Amino acid sequence: MLQQTAEHEMITEKLKEIVGQEWVSDQPEEILIYSYDMTENPPHAPDYVVMPKTVEELQQIVRLANEFKVPIVPFITGANVGGLTIPLKGGIILDLKRMNQILRLDESDMYVIVEPGVTFGHIKKFLDNTKFRYCYPNAPPFASVMANALLGGLNNLSLKYGAMSEIINGIEAVLPTGELIRIGSCACWSDHWWGRGPMPDLLGLFVNWQGMTGIVTKMGLQVWPRKPIQDWKAIMSNDFAATYRFAKKLANCEIMNDILLLSEETVKMVLGVPLGQAVWTEGEPRWALVLDFDANTPKEYEAKWEIIRDVFKEEIKKVDPKAVITSVDAIEKVYGSKLGDFKRLPFTIGGMLEYGGNTWVGTYMTSNPEMVAKGVEKAFEVIEKHNFEKCLYTRMMKGGHYWAFRFLLRFSKENPEEVERMQNLTKELFESLFEMGAMPYKTPVWASDYIIERCDPTWVDLMHKIKNTLDPNGIFNPGRWGNE
Amino acid sequence: MDLFQGPTDLFGIAINSALNKKIGADQKYREFIKSLKENVVVDLDYYPLMIKFGEGKFEVSRNIENPTVVVKINTQDFLNILDNKASIMGLFLRGKMKFKKGFLKLLKVYKIFSTMVK
Numbered sequence: 119m120l121q122q123t124a125e126h127e128m129i130t131e132k133l134k135e136i137v138g139q140e141w142v143s144d145q146p147e148e149i150l151i152y153s154y155d156m157t158e159n160p161p162h163a164p165d166y167v168v169m170p171k172t173v174e175e176l177q178q179i180v181r182l183a184n185e186f187k188v189p190i191v192p193f194i195t196g197a198n199v200g201g202l203t204i205p206l207k208g209g210i211i212l213d214l215k216r217m218n219q220i221l222r223l224d225e226s227d228m229y230v231i232v233e234p235g236v237t238f239g240h241i242k243k244f245l246d247n248t249k250f251r252y253c254y255p256n257a258p259p260f261a262s263v264m265a266n267a268l269l270g271g272l273n274n275l276s277l278k279y280g281a282m283s284e285i286i287n288g289i290e291a292v293l294p295t296g297e298l299i300r301i302g303s304c305a306c307w308s309d310h311w312w313g314r315g316p317m318p319d320l321l322g323l324f325v326n327w328q329g330m331t332g333i334v335t336k337m338g339l340q341v342w343p344r345k346p347i348q349d350w351k352a353i354m355s356n357d358f359a360a361t362y363r364f365a366k367k368l369a370n371c372e373i374m375n376d377i378l379l380l381s382e383e384t385v386k387m388v389l390g391v392p393l394g395q396a397v398w399t400e401g402e403p404r405w406a407l408v409l410d411f412d413a414n415t416p417k418e419y420e421a422k423w424e425i426i427r428d429v430f431k432e433e434i435k436k437v438d439p440k441a442v443i444t445s446v447d448a449i450e451k452v453y454g455s456k457l458g459d460f461k462r463l464p465f466t467i468g469g470m471l472e473y474g475g476n477t478w479v480g481t482y483m484t485s486n487p488e489m490v491a492k493g494v495e496k497a498f499e500v501i502e503k504h505n506f507e508k509c510l511y512t513r514m515m516k517g518g519h520y521w522a523f524r525f526l527l528r529f530s531k532e533n534p535e536e537v538e539r540m541q542n543l544t545k546e547l548f549e550s551l552f553e554m555g556a557m558p559y560k561t562p563v564w565a566s567d568y569i570i571e572r573c574d575p576t577w578v579d580l581m582h583k584i585k586n587t588l589d590p591n592g593i594f595n596p597g598r599w600g601n602e
Numbered sequence: 603m604d605l606f607q608g609p610t611d612l613f614g615i616a617i618n619s620a621l622n623k624k625i626g627a628d629q630k631y632r633e634f635i636k637s638l639k640e641n642v643v644v645d646l647d648y649y650p651l652m653i654k655f656g657e658g659k660f661e662v663s664r665n666i667e668n669p670t671v672v673v674k675i676n677t678q679d680f681l682n683i684l685d686n687k688a689s690i691m692g693l694f695l696r697g698k699m700k701f702k703k704g705f706l707k708l709l710k711v712y713k714i715f716s717t718m719v720k
Contacts, residue, residue: 354612354677382612385612386610386612386615389615389619391610391615395610396610397610399611400649401648401649402611402612402613402648402649403612403648440647440648440676440677442677442678442681443678444678444681444682444684444685445685447685448681448684448685448686449681449684451620451684451685452616452617452619452620452684453615453616453619453620454619454623
C-alpha cells in the first residue's frame with residue numbers, strides 16, 4: 119500500500135534528483151504493473167519504481183536505500199516465472215531496462231559484455247551480423263539475457279554447456295552497501311573478461327541468489343562460432359522408457375546441440391489448442407522429441423544424421439514400430455510456423471500466455487532413467503488429480519549429466535478458484551518431485567521455504583551469514599530463501 | 603473467444619491446418635475442395651481420420667461415418683510425403699498406400715493430398 123508519508127515524499131524527491139523526474143514513479147497506475155507477474159504467486163506492490171541509466175545512479179540509489187532501510191528489488195521484464203520480482207516487502211523496484219547496451223564482442227576469446235537490460239532479441243540481432251551465436255531459452259525475445267544467466271535458466275545449447283549460469287565469464291556488481299566490485303579475470307584487467315579462474319571463484323555469491331547479494335551491472339558471457347549447417351528433426355513415439363533411453367544414448371554420443379522431450383499436451387499447446395483442451399487421447403503418439411544439431415560440412419552432417427537414425431532404430435523403433443522420425447521442416451509445412459518456431463529462437467512458446475496465467479514447476483534432477491520415469495509417472499498423477507494439462511517440457515543437460523524436468527502450466531488468472539487450484543498443484547507437484555531428488559530453479563518463495571526446512575542446516579546458516587555480511591540492512595530483495 | 607477452432611487431435615490438426623492453408627492461398631484448389639462430396643478416411647497406423655467434404659466445406663474428425671473413400675498409409679510414409687521424400691503415386695505403386703474403399707476416386711485423393719503441402 120502506498121503511504122504518502124513525509125519520508126516517502128522525501129525519498130521520492132531524492133530518487134528524482136538521482137535519475138531525473140521522468141524515471142521515478144510512485145503513482146498507483148504505474149507501480150501496479152510491478153506488483154504481480156504471470157504466475158500464481160500473490161501480488162504485492164512496491165512503493166517506488168526507479169529506472170537508472172548508469173552504474174553511478176544505481177550506486178546512489180543503493181546508498182539512499184541503505185540510509186532509509188528501504189528494500190530494493192531488481193527488475194528487468196519480470197518474466198522469470200517464479201514470482202521473483204514481486205516486491206514482498208514493498209520498497210523500490212529498480213527497473214534496469216534503460217541499461218541495455220551490448221558493450222563489446224571479443225572475437226578472439228569469444229564473449230560479449232552486456233548490461234542487465236539487454237534482451238535475447240537484442241543479442242540475436244547483434245550477433246546475426248557476426249559469425250557468432252548465443253544460446254536461447256524458449257522465452258520471449260524481450261526477456262533479459264543477464265537475468266536468465268543469473269537464475270541458471272536452461273537454453274538450446276544446455277546439452278553442451280549446461281545451465282546459462284555456467285557460461286558466465288565474469289561480472290561487475292553493486293553490493294547492497296553500494297560498492298562496485300568485479301569477479302573473474304576482469305577484476306585484474308578491466309579489458310579481459312575471458313574467464314573466472316584460476317582465482318577463487320566468487321561468482322557463486324551472486325548466481326541463483328535472486329538479487330539478494332548484489333545487482334549485476336555488467337556480465338561477460340560466452341558466445342560460439344555459428345556453424346554453416348544446422349538442422350532439426352522431430353520424433354513421435356509412444357513408449358516413454360524407450361524415448362528417454364534414446365535421448366540419453368544420443369546425448370552420450372556428444373553430437374547434438376539439443377534434445378528436447380515434450381509430452382503430446384505440450385505440442386498441442388504450442389499448436390494453439392485452447393486452455394483445458396490440450397489433452398492426450400487414445401491412439402495418439404504420447405511423446406515428441408525435437409533434435410537440434412549442426413555441422414561444419416555436408417559430410418559431417420550426414421554422419422551425424424546417420425547416428426541419429428541408427429540410435430532411433432535401435433532404441434525406439436524396435437519397441438515402438440509406429441514411432442516416426444521426420445524433419446521439423448516437414449512438420450512446419452503442415453502445422454505452420456508454430457512448431458517451426460523451435461528453429462527460430464528466441465520465441466515465446468505458443469499458447470502459453472493467452473490466458474493471463476502461466477507458471478511452472480521447473481527442476482533440475484538426476485538423469486537416472488528409473489528416477490526420471492518415476493518422476494513422470496508421479497507428476498502426471500498429481501496434475502491429473504488437480505485437473506490441469508500435462509504439459510511436460512524437458513531437456514537433457516550438459517551431455518547427460520543431469521536432466522531439466524519441468525512442466526509448463528497455463529491457467530486463467532481471471533478465475534480465483536483456478537488460481538487457488540494452481541497454487542495447490544504447484545505445491546504438491548514440487549513436493550512430490552523434491553522427494554525424488556528434483557531441485558527447482560528460479561525457486562519461488564514457497565518452494566525455498568520448503569527446501570530450507572529439509573536441507574542441511576549448516577548450509578542454511580552459511581547462506582544467512584553470507585547474506586548478512588553482504589547486506590547488513592537486509593534491503594536487497596528481502597523475503598527470499600528465508601532472509602527477512 | 604478461442605481463436606482456435608477445429609480438431610484437437612495431433613493428426614487432425616495437421617490435415618485441417620494444411621488444407622486451410624492451401625485453400626487460403628490457392629483459388630483453384632479452393633474451388634476443387636468446394637466441388638467435393640466425399641467422406642475420405644485417412645487410415646494412419648496411429649488412428650483413422652475422416653475428412654468430410656460437402657456443401658463447399660470440409661471437416662476433419664475422428665468420427666468415421668459413411669466413408670466413400672478409405673486410404674491406408676502408415677504415418678512415416680505420410681510424413682515422408684510432406685518432407686518430399688516420397689510421392690503419393692510412388693507409394694501407391696509400391697503398395698504402401700492402399701485403397702480399402704473408393705479406388706475409382708484415386709485421382710481425387712491424389713489431387714487433395716499431393717498439392718496440399720506444395
